[in-house]
Amino acid sequence: MAYSTNEIEQKWQKFWSENHTFKAENNSEKPKYYVLDMFPYPSGAGLHVGHPLGYIASDIYTRYKRHCGFNVLHPMGYDAFGLPAEQYAIETGTHPAVTTDKNIQTYRKQLDIMGLSFDWSREVKTCDPSYYKWTQWAFIEMFNSYYDSEKNCARPIEELKAKNPELTERDLDDYRIAYLADTPVNWCPALGTVLANDEVKDGLSVRGGHPVEQKTMKQWNLRVSAYAKRLLDGLENIDWSDSLKEMQRHWIGKSVGAEVKFKVKDKNVEFDIFTTRPDTIFGVTFMVLAPESYLVDEVTTDSQKADVETYLEATKKKGLREREADQKNVSGVFTGSYAINPFNNKEIPIWIGDYVLGGYGTGAIMAVPAHDSRDYAFAKHFDLAIIPVIDGGDIEQGSYDAKEGKMINSDFLNGLEVKEAIEKTNSEVETRGLGKKKTQYRLRDAIFSRQRYWGEPFPVYFKDGEPQMLAQDELPLELPEVDAFLPTEDGDPPLGRAKNWKTSGGDPLELSTMPGFAGSSAYFLRYMDPNNNQALVDKSVNAYWKNVDLYLGGSEHATGHLIYARFWNMFLFDRGYICEEEPFQKLINQGMIQGRSNFVYRLKSDLNTFVSHGLKDQYDVQEFHVDVNIVSNDQLDMEAFKAWRPDFKDAKFITEQEGGQDVYKCGWAIEKMSKSKYNVVNPDDMVEKYGADTFRLYEMFLGPIEQSKPWNTNGIEGVSRFLNKFWNTASGELEESVPTKEELKILHTCIKKVSEDMENFSFNTSVAAFMIAMNDLSKIKSKNKSVFETLTVLLSPFAPHIAEELWTLFGHQAGISTVQWPSHNEEYLIESSMDYPVSFNGKMRFTLNLPLDWNKDQLEKAALEAEQSQKYLDGKNIKKVIVVPKKIINIVVG
RNA sequence: GCCCAGAUGGUGAAAUUGGUAGACACGCUAGACUUAGGAUCUAGUGCCUUUGGCGUGGAGGUUCAAGUCCUCUUCUGGGCACCA
Numbered sequence: 001m002a003y004s005t006n007e008i009e010q011k012w013q014k015f016w017s018e019n020h021t022f023k024a025e026n027n028s029e030k031p032k033y034y035v036l037d038m039f040p041y042p043s044g045a046g047l048h049v050g051h052p053l054g055y056i057a058s059d060i061y062t063r064y065k066r067h068c069g070f071n072v073l074h075p076m077g078y079d080a081f082g083l084p085a086e087q088y089a090i091e092t093g094t095h096p097a098v099t100t101d102k103n104i105q106t107y108r109k110q111l112d113i114m115g116l117s118f119d120w121s122r123e124v125k126t127c128d129p130s131y132y133k134w135t136q137w138a139f140i141e142m143f144n145s146y147y148d149s150e151k152n153c154a155r156p157i158e159e160l161k162a163k164n165p166e167l168t169e170r171d172l173d174d175y176r177i178a179y180l181a182d183t184p185v186n187w188c189p190a191l192g193t194v195l196a197n198d199e200v201k202d203g204l205s206v207r208g209g210h211p212v213e214q215k216t217m218k219q220w221n222l223r224v225s226a227y228a229k230r231l232l233d234g235l236e237n238i239d240w241s242d243s244l245k246e247m248q249r250h251w252i253g254k255s256v257g258a259e260v261k262f263k264v265k266d267k268n269v270e271f272d273i274f275t276t277r278p279d280t281i282f283g284v285t286f287m288v289l290a291p292e293s294y295l296v297d298e299v300t301t302d303s304q305k306a307d308v309e310t311y312l313e314a315t316k317k318k319g320l321r322e323r324e325a326d327q328k329n330v331s332g333v334f335t336g337s338y339a340i341n342p343f344n345n346k347e348i349p350i351w352i353g354d355y356v357l358g359g360y361g362t363g364a365i366m367a368v369p370a371h372d373s374r375d376y377a378f379a380k381h382f383d384l385a386i387i388p389v390i391d392g393g394d395i396e397q398g399s400y401d402a403k404e405g406k407m408i409n410s411d412f413l414n415g416l417e418v419k420e421a422i423e424k425t426n427s428e429v430e431t432r433g434l435g436k437k438k439t440q441y442r443l444r445d446a447i448f449s450r451q452r453y454w455g456e457p458f459p460v461y462f463k464d465g466e467p468q469m470l471a472q473d474e475l476p477l478e479l480p481e482v483d484a485f486l487p488t489e490d491g492d493p494p495l496g497r498a499k500n501w502k503t504s505g506g507d508p509l510e511l512s513t514m515p516g517f518a519g520s521s522a523y524f525l526r527y528m529d530p531n532n533n534q535a536l537v538d539k540s541v542n543a544y545w546k547n548v549d550l551y552l553g554g555s556e557h558a559t560g561h562l563i564y565a566r567f568w569n570m571f572l573f574d575r576g577y578i579c580e581e582e583p584f585q586k587l588i589n590q591g592m593i594q595g596r597s598n599f600v601y602r603l604k605s606d607l608n609t610f611v612s613h614g615l616k617d618q619y620d621v622q623e624f625h626v627d628v629n630i631v632s633n634d635q636l637d638m639e640a641f642k643a644w645r646p647d648f649k650d651a652k653f654i655t656e657q658e659g660g661q662d663v664y665k666c667g668w669a670i671e672k673m674s675k676s677k678y679n680v681v682n683p684d685d686m687v688e689k690y691g692a693d694t695f696r697l698y699e700m701f702l703g704p705i706e707q708s709k710p711w712n713t714n715g716i717e718g719v720s721r722f723l724n725k726f727w728n729t730a731s732g733e734l735e736e737s738v739p740t741k742e743e744l745k746i747l748h749t750c751i752k753k754v755s756e757d758m759e760n761f762s763f764n765t766s767v768a769a770f771m772i773a774m775n776d777l778s779k780i781k782s783k784n785k786s787v788f789e790t791l792t793v794l795l796s797p798f799a800p801h802i803a804e805e806l807w808t809l810f811g812h813q814a815g816i817s818t819v820q821w822p823s824h825n826e827e828y829l830i831e832s833s834m835d836y837p838v839s840f841n842g843k844m845r846f847t848l849n850l851p852l853d854w855n856k857d858q859l860e861k862a863a864l865e866a867e868q869s870q871k872y873l874d875g876k877n878i879k880k881v882i883v884v885p886k887k888i889i890n891i892v893v894g
Numbered sequence: 895g896c897c898c899a900g901a902u903g904g905u906g907a908a909a910u911u912g913g914u915a916g917a918c919a920c921g922c923u924a925g926a927c928u929u930a931g932g933a934u935c936u937a938g939u940g941c942c943u944u945u946g947g948c949g950u951g952g953a954g955g956u957u958c959a960a961g962u963c964c965u966c967u968u969c970u971g972g973g974c975a976c977c978a
Binding site: 243246247250251255276288360367372374441556559702703709712714716717718719722764765767772775 | 895900908920973975
């Protein structure tokens with residue numbers, strides 16, 4: 001019987017949908033298990049072949065868990081607010097909601113044809129008012145809460161007010177979890193919007209090439225920093241990869257040190273610095289302020305004013321990204337003032353340097369060039385003093401950064417080890433009242449305002465300039481209609497265009513919207529109880545599902561979404577709305593399927609002219625991604641390029657010669673597949689051509705789930721052949737007899753391997769195990785029905801359609817997903833024959849491979865037999881027998 | 895500059911975690927069946943100067959034994975907030 005993929009797959013997808021096969025119940029006798037995929041942003045390009053990698057893997061695991069008797073929650077939804085839809089709206093006038101809806105439909109269709117077993121009754125969309133009602137609700141809760149550092153949790157702001165009646169509304173802003181504050185941003189006047197560092201290149205906006213400036217604006221912030229310690233400590237108790245935890249630890253950035261006060265000579269000014277190396281206090285030879293420090297104005301002397309201003313101007317132009325990347329060029333300027341070292345009263349020059357960042361610590365450091373490489377470079381460049389205070393380095397060669405050695409040149413610290421010196425200095429600092437021990441985190445508060453249209457409106461209005469929260473029964477505050485998706489003439493965000501954007505009482509509403517991560521920070525909770533009108537999630541429902549058992553997604557979210565979601569979840573936990581502090585118990589990062597991107601090069605001087613790859617070095621150009629679908633063999637279809645985007649319709653090209661023709665050659669690179677890189681390949685064609693089961697199996701067979709690799713379809717024929725073979729045999733005439741020992745060995749080897757792989761997420765080797773089993777069975781011409789029945793159950797998470805079809809062909813009732821997962825029997829796997837010696841390296845020793853369960857005596861007896869046979873020993877004698885644990889004997893011959 | 899990950903045949907990759915390197919596939923070669931083959935089956939396939947030798951990016955080291963552990967190094971991918 002021929003295997004018609006389309007017919008079978010459609011039949012079973014319809015069956016699952018009509019029977020609500022994968023609907024999870026909120027209460028069940030069964031144990032619960034929650035498998036979650038990071039929900040996608042529905043981009044216009046549709047799903048690419050990288051998305052399914054994770055979805056298929058999680059679906060396989062989900063189906064496996066169902067076979068194991070769990071009540072599995074496996075939902076899907078859409079992270080539907082976002083910039084691309086808004087950008088598209090600006091370009092075309094199409095409302096982002098329309099674009100988003102259309103994209104979601106495409107996504108849904110693509111997801112459906114892959115046979116993924118989602119419970120679609122729980123679908124959420126972050127742009128849906130009934131969903132973002134709860135995003136707004138959480139924001140209000142955050143505004144009405146503060147972080148109680150004694151109890152180490154968030155509490156209602158009312159409690160703080162009651163305890164400290166003297167606090168004004170203004171003062172409370174310093175405590176609220178959500179608060180309004182002056183925040184520096186990248187402002188692009190031409191676009192009338194704030195840009196991410198990512199959207200700025202060489203001081204110009206990536207989109208349009210307009211100048212960008214640093215500007216301070218009132219923005220909503222979330223006090224994520226209050227949770228730094230808990231976000232760090234919480235990592236101990238969750239099952240994430242070490243590398244991912246490491247990334248988060250690094251991001252949170254705990255450092256233990258001391259805050260020390262320095263006075264400025266001849267000025268009534270003093271300032272704090274934070275250092276992790278208080279032991280080196282006698283090695284301080286200068287101080288460095290961040291260019292954006294408020295102290296700069298206060299300490300700069302009249303004679304140095306001009307130099308300082310020149311330097312500040314230059315720094316401003318550099319931009320943050322550039323400052324980070326450019327580390328070879330040391331730059332700085334002297335302020336003219338001196339600080340006093342509180343321990344020896346020495347005068348130390350105060351400099352300004354852009355290697356010190358305003359946003360971290362106090363924005364000022366004490367520089368110890370002898371023991372810090374960046375300070376050393378600075379000192380060498382400006383010819384400042386270098387005093388070694390730890391024995392062991394050579395200040396002519398470079399700084400000695402290691403935290404070990406004996407103290408020298410350090411007064412009361414002399415002779416101590418570094419560790420002791422740190423302790424001693426810390427206690428001296430405190431007894432002398434010069435400062436205090438301090439643990440510093442570099443995790444910063446999250447800026448929560450966006451001057452955009454397509455996001456959640458803030459549930460905020462202003463009365464006499466003071467922010468007020470809407471009442472809960474006024475939620476959701478729905479996104480208003482606007483006549484254009486651009487900022488207003490006055491530079492207000494797009495919501496400034498909305499008519500009647502005010503409360504019923506006539507007070508103006510907030511014009512900013514929330515950022516992308518707002519909607520994705522609690523969606524995993526909403527899936528538990530998606531239609532609840534009274535709460536984000538009902539407490540008893542939350543008590544059943546608790547948190548996500550397995551979360552699957554890309555590691556690019558390591559420090560963004562995964563920090564914010566943990567923060568958001570911890571906050572809701574503190575306020576008693578949910579029962580688990582950590583949202584994601586186990587996390588697996590799927591690797592990125594990389595694409596092959598193409599680039600064009602635009603003249604900076606003429607934004608309509610593009611230079612071919614071979615000539616680009618002769619011009620000053622900016623690099624852009626171009627759609628790989630209008631490039632072939634790295635050669636650009638120039639007409640298609642003009643039609644590709646409206647702003648390129650008059651594009652001109654500087655071409656190069658190839659094969660006697662003028663062509664435009666594109667640059668290329670292997671990188672992440674994403675819409676913004678225009679290198680997307682869709683899965684639809686694959687499914688269309690080979691069927692969903694083959695596509696699923698192939699994506700798993702490609703390699704380990706965590707590994708990144710460029711997409712290619714070279715091996716898909718192999719899995720396709722395997723499925724055909726399996727189908728042909730299993731759907732043919734089978735024998736209803738007791739399986740032979742040989743058949744059982746093949747079957748149980750496969751059960752064991754696949755079951756182990758399930759727990760290790762090693763699906764590529766499972767696919768291999770199926771192929772081996774199939775090959776072995778076909779070698780012995782096995783057509784045993786019970787063997788194929790069991791294999792079909794094993795295969796059903798991977799290739800569910802074909803498995804369901806076979807299951808009914810075998811005469812069972814439809815619904816293989818509830819069949820008990822088979823367990824293997826070790827008895828069938830033990831080797832009965834002794835097979836030795838198996839190898840001999842010809843010189844000094846040989847190795848015997850022997851059964852696992854042999855004891856030492858048996859092993860030695862085998863060695864002796866080998867010796868007596870002399871067959872493999874080439875006339876040499878056994879010198880030593882070494883019994884290595886488990887299964888190997890080494891016999892050294894000489 | 896810093897952090898994380900990685901490097902194994904022509905290709906994607908396995909390797910019980912220190913124990914026969916290259917499972918399983920793709921591709922390729924030969925053959926069978928066939929009007930045909932982009933269907934199916936069978937056999938072969940790491941490399942070389944092939945009675946043998948060499949092989950897991952490179953150089954050392956530990957070990958009876960190293961893809962696996964240690965030191966140094968080169969390259970590739972990803973991330974970054976110079977974190978004092």
